[in-house]
Amino acid sequence: MSELNKIALKILSNGKGILAADESTGTMTKRLESVNVLSSAENRLLFRETLFSSESMKNCIGGVILYDETIKQLTNSNKSIPDLISSAGAVPGIKVDTGAKVLAGSPEEKITEGLDGLRERLKEYYQLGAQFTKWRGVYSISNKYPSKLSIYSNAHALARYSALVQECKMVPIVEPEVLMDGNHSAEDCFNITSEVIKKCFEELILHKVDLSGIILKPNMILAGANSEKKTSNEEIAKLTLKCLRENVPSDVPGIAFLSGGQSEVEATENLNLINKNNDTNFIMTYSYGRALQQSALKFWSKDIENTEGTQKVFNHRANMCTLAAQGKWSAELETK
Ligand code: 5MM
Secondary structure, X not given: OOHHHHHHHHHHOOOOEEEEOOXXXXXXXXXXXHOOOOOOHHXXXXXXXXXXXXXXXXXXXXXXXXXXXXXXXXXXXXXEHHHHHHHOOOEEEEEOOOOEEEEOOEEEEEEEOOOOOHHHHHHHHHHHOOOEEEEEEEEOOOOOOOOHHHHHHHXXXXXXXXXXXXXXXXXXXXXXEEOOOOOOOHHHHHHHHHHHHHHHHHHHHHOOOOHHHOEEOOOOOOOOOOOXXXXXXXXXXXXXXXXXXXXXXOOOOEEEEOOOOOOHHHHHHHXXXXXXXXXXXOEEEEEEOHHHHHHHHHHHHHOOOOHHHHHHHHHHHHHHHHHXXXXXXXXXXXXX
16 A cells, blocks of 8 residues: 555545635635634634634544645644644645636636646645645536636646645645536536546546545536526435546545535535445545535634634534445434
């Protein structure tokens, strides 16, 4: 078993999942302002430190994805954030892309940037304690899109990123996110996500990436948020499993889904059904941002000094997700 494979399994095994706390300052500002909290560096740290010191870090959270600002901050007791995370038994990670920008040649689409100087930045993050990284490509569905250009260029960037990350002894999370925006059907989402993931693996293989040392972070197969046709949770699980079974090489140790705008309970219920019906060898778990943090953020915003209360809300969410990652969740547990 390679060192990279060991790190990936440490993050994903036994129902553990990933806390995606890598919101860039712009996104975090939107989140904080939506609950009327000032987005200062101090407040961003306070919320995140509250989550990272909670009980569920030990039993539920296998890895935390940080943002550049956070990985360099110190806790109240002068500990580094990666040390705080490691001391709970979880693995610190870092988002290394520099964001999705206009794609030249198809200006309504996005290409994720950040390859220039990446090797040097990776060395710095490794020194700071990161053991895994994240890069997210985004694709939207409409009559014309995603174009072949966007599918190819984002896959190429994800593969170049992954090769550099493994060279630096860290595990790359490969996140191709087909967005939920639009009125497309679940079938459209299935077809496009399949094409996107297939192209990513073609490029990863071409760039000689060790597939046993990556984590795939895909979207679930859902109908667009504005679609009139509702898809049942059973159908979502079935289509998601079919897409991954058909397009992900078996060397990949695990899949950690993004929540993509689903509610906390929806994201949990769908993950649970995926696991109940999982006929693949892949670990199927979560790498949620909003679906792990929403309620905790809302609670915290009412009294940002209430650490214990906020942690209680977060622990509940993390416990529910970890049960879902083992196919052991049920709706009744939400209210217990
Ligand atoms: C946590 O949010 C990340 C995006 O931040 P920026 O857009 O500010 O860079 C995002 O990549 C996240 O990790 C994934 O989309 C998963 O988050 P959700 O909320 O979809 O589970």
